[in-house]
Amino acid sequence: MKLTGAQILMKAFADEKVDTIFGYPGGAVIDIYDELIKTDIRHVLVRHEQGAVHAADGYARVSGRVGVCLVTSGPGATNTVTGIASAYMDSIPLVVITGQVPTHLIGNDAFQEVDIVGITRPCTKHNYLVKRTEDLATVIKQAFHIARSGRPGPVLVDIPKDIANNKAAYTPPPPVDLPSYRPNYRPNQKQLQRVAKLIERAERPLVFVGGGVILSGASQDLVELARKAQMPVTASLMGLGAFPGTDPLWLGMIGMHGTYRANMAAGACDLMISVGVRFDDRVTGKTDTFAPQAKIVHIDIDPTSIRKNVPVAIPVVGDCKLALEQLNQLIDTQQMEGLATRRKKWFARIEHWKNTNPLAYRQKDTIKPQFVIEKLFELTHGDAIVTTEVGQNQMWAAQFYHFNAPNRFVTSGGLGTMGFGLPAAIGAQIACPDALVVDVAGDGSIQMNIQEMATAVQCQTPIKVVILNNCYLGMVRQWQELFYDRRYACTCMDCAPDFVKLAEAYGALGLRATRPEEVEAVLRKGIETPAPVIMDFAVDREECVYPMVPAGAPITEMLLV
Amino acid sequence: MKEEKHIFSMLVDNVPGVLSRVVGLFSGRDFNIDSLCVAETLDPEVSRITIVSRADAPIVEQIEKQLNKLVNVRKIRDLTGPKAVKREMALICVKAKAQHRAEILRIVDIFRCKVVDVGPGHYILEVTGDEGKLAALLNLLKPMGIKKIARTGPIALFREPN
Known part of the structure; x- marks a missing residue:
């Protein structure tokens, strides 16, 4: 059977059970779009290609499935780069299809030609330029396989226009077998036995988890381990939700804006079981003073993460879920009982840290941004899917919204991409139509991809945007206040649009609160409205995120409220 | 470190x-x-x-x-260390004035190089060897004047077990 490349692509999408594609058409992909509209796949027309990638990313994070994008060549392709790099840093499985000029024009500086495979080599897990129509089915199958297996990540497939147009014999591709790509899932049993022994003996253990636990679906196993072995748990930004945020063993987030008790516990623990993390500088602060008394166990599927930033006593390469499952089997609770009393002291210290410096803010007659997030948490019972932009809004969401389940906190952790939250919310809402999806935003970052409000309205995704509006690029301003003698160089965003009118202009609902007593009513109205809403909260302009560890300092040296 | x-x-x-x-x-x-x-x-x-x-x-x-x-x-x-053999090849264009020509050929002989091009004022030598050999050769040729050099950089293979 002879099919065009575009038809083969549709077959490949069907094989991968793709139900949604986020995209933006253009000359080089007209043929693909011409086939796409004949399928049942839902196409979400974004307003900027960056939005397409973030939306696919949000879709992937809440559904656990591969997010798919389709864009045209040249600027369409380059506009995806920030989105791809964001997904790459956070290990999110995406397949991004870009159009390319016809093969005979490649290298000729043709209209809308760009070497997107060259551009995205360092920020994709892998990428392809398809040069023969008959290779297409195999390449797409490999792309999905690579994106979702091992440590997940984005894969880009560049398809020249003639490759989509030409016909080739189609046979369903065989299962993927790449001699050069075989991720190791099964952790080393001997290493795990050593870890189990350490857990049994430790007096001051701490479990530190990251996005890997969520990606491998290991949350239940983590809860079991922590409870069984009575170990307190902290998480990186990417790990929030992996462990219930209201559990007594939960210490809160670690790192630059981590809780006092989590950072102090890291400084004092004698064993750190780190799972699915990569010891980012925002977590460790000064690396040679990080967890100085601890033996560090590092469980991760990506060997490059291990010993990249911190020395590790026991490395375990493998899938987080398999590793935690096996650890749960290995740990002898009989041995543990004697230890429970010995650990009493450890939990008493943690309790003390918790009481001396809890997450807090000083309520005044202006709206405190933390208060808005607290109210949001209260009104949604912690059940909302929360996406964020980047900066103070992101940190307040991380600190004051407590996630009891994984795949609900959607944030650009590694790359820190402003403009991520709104399109990611749209993607998340499409993956979970019945969920309440809230984008916690700042007045700066929301303007980076505000055009996607049109997408939200067109797709009838009833997302809620909560703008913590301080008329500043707040996080940079905070650094300027604390470390640059209050020289607010270019961080004042005085000339912002009227977000209520802007919402209305897009056909969404706009609401505003300027006083603390209005916050709850606005949130309620916004949440109850079955349509996209922008809620503009005029918050205390110079509020800072605390605790804060100055860049490069030990994480136990925090600036506090 | x-x-x-x-x-x-x-x-x-x-x-x-x-x-x-x-x-x-x-x-x-x-x-x-x-x-x-x-x-x-x-x-x-x-x-x-x-x-x-x-x-x-x-x-x-x-x-x-x-x-x-x-x-x-x-x-x-x-492949660092003695378990592997390493070789590099170089082409060296050396100035060959009348008073140096015989000396260069003696060096060629000692180092088991080959002369692959000859002209009135130069030789091009082909040499393979490990890092030390190439360094020693270049040291000896430098006084005559090396006009150009192209090196491949080392390649290596593990020795087979006996």
């Missing part, structure tokens, strides 16, 4: 862009490349890339792991 020379040898898929992935990884992560050699193996689907890099122990570990992580890299080995 002390930087040492390491010689990495890897088998990679012989597909377009693979060299760029490898080299891009070095530049993107600020790893160093002293020399690089690449050619097809007996299997046309596989190429061998040999890279010499200077790095301390943790970076060497990262280089190996990061290269292994590339989807197109099948296998990588650190």
Whole structure:
């Protein structure tokens, strides 16, 4: 059977059970779009290609499935780069299809030609330029396989226009077998036995988890381990939700804006079981003073993460879920009982840290941004899917919204991409139509991809945007206040649009609160409205995120409220 | 930590862009490349890339792991040390004035080089050997005046077990 490349692509999408594609058409992909509209796949027309990638990313994070994008060549392709790099840093499985000029024009500086495979080599897990129509089915199958297996990540497939147009014999591709790509899932049993022994003996253990636990679906196993072995748990930004945020063993987030008790516990623990993390500088602060008394166990599927930033006593390469499952089997609770009393002291210290410096803010007659997030948490019972932009809004969401389940906190952790939250919310809402999806935003970052409000309205995704509006690029301003003698160089965003009118202009609902007593009513109205809403909260302009560890300092040296 | 020379040898898929992935990884992560050699193996689907890099122990570990992580890299080995044979080839264009010609040919003989091009004012010598041999040869030729040099950078193979 002879099919065009575009038809083969549709077959490949069907094989991968793709139900949604986020995209933006253009000359080089007209043929693909011409086939796409004949399928049942839902196409979400974004307003900027960056939005397409973030939306696919949000879709992937809440559904656990591969997010798919389709864009045209040249600027369409380059506009995806920030989105791809964001997904790459956070290990999110995406397949991004870009159009390319016809093969005979490649290298000729043709209209809308760009070497997107060259551009995205360092920020994709892998990428392809398809040069023969008959290779297409195999390449797409490999792309999905690579994106979702091992440590997940984005894969880009560049398809020249003639490759989509030409016909080739189609046979369903065989299962993927790449001699050069075989991720190791099964952790080393001997290493795990050593870890189990350490857990049994430790007096001051701490479990530190990251996005890997969520990606491998290991949350239940983590809860079991922590409870069984009575170990307190902290998480990186990417790990929030992996462990219930209201559990007594939960210490809160670690790192630059981590809780006092989590950072102090890291400084004092004698064993750190780190799972699915990569010891980012925002977590460790000064690396040679990080967890100085601890033996560090590092469980991760990506060997490059291990010993990249911190020395590790026991490395375990493998899938987080398999590793935690096996650890749960290995740990002898009989041995543990004697230890429970010995650990009493450890939990008493943690309790003390918790009481001396809890997450807090000083309520005044202006709206405190933390208060808005607290109210949001209260009104949604912690059940909302929360996406964020980047900066103070992101940190307040991380600190004051407590996630009891994984795949609900959607944030650009590694790359820190402003403009991520709104399109990611749209993607998340499409993956979970019945969920309440809230984008916690700042007045700066929301303007980076505000055009996607049109997408939200067109797709009838009833997302809620909560703008913590301080008329500043707040996080940079905070650094300027604390470390640059209050020289607010270019961080004042005085000339912002009227977000209520802007919402209305897009056909969404706009609401505003300027006083603390209005916050709850606005949130309620916004949440109850079955349509996209922008809620503009005029918050205390110079509020800072605390605790804060100055860049490069030990994480136990925090600036506090 | 002390930087040492390491010689990495890897088998990679012989597909377009693979060299760029490898080299891009070095530049993107600020790893160093002293020399690089690449050619097809007996299997046309596989190429061998040999890279010499200077790095301390943790970076060497990262280089190996990061290269292994590339989807197109099948296998990588650190061939540093006596378990592997290493050879490099060089073409050296040396000035050959009348009073030096005989001396150069004597050196050629001692170092088992070949003269591959002769002119009234120069010889081009072909030499293979390990790092030490090439360095010694260049030292001897320098006083005559080396006009140009092209070196391949080392390639290496593990010795077979006896």
